[in-house]
Amino acid sequence: MTAAEFVTAIREITPDESRFTKMPEGFAQIYLDELFIGNKSIHTNVEPENAIIDLMSNYDVSKLTIMIFSFNRSDELKETEPYTFFGRREAFPLAIH
Known part of the structure; x- marks a missing residue:
């Protein structure tokens, strides 16, 4: 899956704010902020x-949270040979080799 395909898939499953009318005030914004990709x-x-x-270079995924996984801001993309750290699983860093 490419970064563009991932972004499209997340945006397609993100509900419209109007679907949260029966939820407590502010809930929709909190929920939708965690799915935001700029x-x-x-x-x-x-x-x-x-x-x-x-994904990190071309989209703002700093607010994106998928279950317990979240992404760093692109300026927090840290390379420590041979790993690139790009996010977190709760308190544990995520990296690619």
Whole structure:
């Protein structure tokens, strides 16, 4: 799956705020904020096999939380040879080799 396909899939399953009318005030915004993926104004070309780097470089996923997984801001993308740390699983860092 490419970064663009991932973003499209998340956006397609994100409900409209109007579906939360019976929920307590503020709940919809909290829930929807965790599914937010923003576009960045500048596009960076990334090799297709680096989908995570593409996602972090070209989209704002700093608020995106999927169950217990969350992403860093792109300026927090940390490379420590041979790993690139891109997010967290609760308190534990996520990295790719």
